[in-house]
Amino acid sequence: MLEKLKEKLRRVKAKLTRKLEEKAAAPPEEEEEPEAKPKRPSRASPKLGVKRALKKAVGIELSPSDLEDILWDLQVSLLESDVAVPVADELINRVKNKLTGRKLGLREDPKKVAEAVLEEAMREILEAGEKVDLLQVVKAKNERNEPAVLVFFGINGTGKTTTIAKLAKYLQERGLRVVLAASDTFRAGGIEQLEVHARRLGVELVKQRQGADAAAVAYDAISHAKARGFQVVLVDTAGRMQTDRDLMDEMRKIVRVTRPDLRIFVGDALTGNDAVEQARTFNQEVGIDGSILCKMDADARGGAALSITYVTGKPILFLGVGQGYEDLVEFKPELILKPLLEEG
Ligand SMILES: Nc1nc2c(ncn2[C@@H]2O[C@H](COP(=O)(O)OP(=O)(O)OP(=O)(O)O)[C@@H](O)[C@H]2O)c(=O)[nH]1
Ligand SMILES: [Mg+2]
Incomplete structure (x- = not known):
């Protein structure tokens, strides 16, 4: 997958370089209309950042070829922001559809429009699907005199156990009594790690x-x-690669037996292209009702x-923003959109 991304970036860069060379070789058409086409900035720095990519687009007419230039710049900066290739492609398509044929009014700032x-387009993706309110899910289950069951899974080391500890505290602070299930019986030290959190937080643990x-x-x-x-059972599970058949079968069994109210995929914010494959496989094999993205603090x-x-x-549902128990924030699209739109 990494190889594919690198290959794609190589192709993007080759195409951009070719375009620049063609432009350099072409007759200086700018002389006729000096204001209509600003010079393309140098590509000495590979980090464009979405905002800078957009800045480069300002003041130009959105003809199909200019639009293509903007879209390439955007695509590169999206990939640099860890957006996986197919998702970057989808975003670019949506931006293209929204911008194609768009006439900019005299007072409209092209940069702002783009x-x-x-x-x-990003917000459409982030807000797609039905809303999931974790506290509401718990409340609805408790009203039927049953504990809400939340199962957490994902690949190794994404932050599942830490997130469970953070959530236990979050739920405790809202007056809910929590039990932790030490179902990571696979990794040496998995049970003890959760036990330490349980002790510190004063919550019960079943192991x-x-x-x-x-x-x-x-x-x-x-x-x-x-x-x-x-009122709530939080089930910790062993980290597993989505390609590990035995452990994926085990995960399916956990879900079959516990019939969870929420199946929560825990991802690592630093995952690039592989995020798509992980989410797709866990979704197909286990089903995902919502996700938590950890390590949003780690650049x-x-x-x-x-x-x-x-x-x-x-x-x-939430973002993990550090290693402390308080470092869990409820998700809002703005929290993602802001860093994504920031300059590189
Ligand atoms: N900076 C930062 N570190 C985090 C965050 N969440 C978890 N970590 C760290 O990431 C490492 C792995 O966290 P765990 O909670 O053990 O991850 P896990 O998914 O349970 O790991 P396995 O059970 O081995 O699959 C630990 O060092 C955590 O402190 C976060 O939001 N930010
Ligand atoms: Mg763990």
Whole structure:
């Protein structure tokens, strides 16, 4: 996948370079209409940033070829912001459709128009699908005298266990009693890691030994919650590559046995192209009701949020913005759109 991205970038850059060379070789048409076509800036710096790419587009007529130039610049900057290739392609198509044939009024600032169009296209993707209100889901289940069951999954090291601890605190602060299920029985230290969080937060944890059946641990935790009147069960699971058949089968079993109210995909904001493949496979095999994107603090532009939402059609619920228990923020499109539209 990385190779494909590199190949695509190579092609994009080759095409841009070719265009620049063609422009340099062409007769200086600007002389007739010096204001109509600003010079293309140098590409010495590969990081364009969406805003800078848009700035380059200002003041030019949106003829098909100029539009193509804008779109290439935008595509490169989207890829640099970790937006996966198919999602960047989709965004570019949407921007193209919205801008094609668009007549700019005299008072309209082309930069603002292009910026607004890109933002609109991104927002369409981020807001697609029905809304999921985690607290409402919990409340609805509790009204039926049952605990809400939330299962978390994703590839290795994305932030599942840390997120569960953060969410336990978030739910506790809202007066809800939480049980953690240590269903990462696969990785050495997986159970202990969750146990440390449970102790620090003062929440209950249901566990078995390492190697135990993960679905059985989750089932026990749900039974425990029902018996003791707990309101939420958070099920931690082992990290697994979406290509690992056995562990994906195990994940399906956990979901079959626990019948979760929310199946939450936990992604890493620094994932680029692979976000699409991860989200697609987990969605097909397990089903995703919503996602949480961690490590947004780690120099991430948040392109992965677009990729995951585009593939699943389900919302991002929270962003992880650090390693502390407080570092969890409710998702709003602006939180992603701002860094994505920032200059590189
Ligand atoms: N900067 C930053 N680090 C995070 C965030 N969330 C998790 N981490 C860190 O990422 C590392 C992995 O987090 P875990 O919660 O263990 O990830 P996991 O998905 O449970 O990992 P596995 O169970 O091994 O698959 C830890 O060092 C966390 O502190 C976040 O939002 N920001
Ligand atoms: Mg974990």
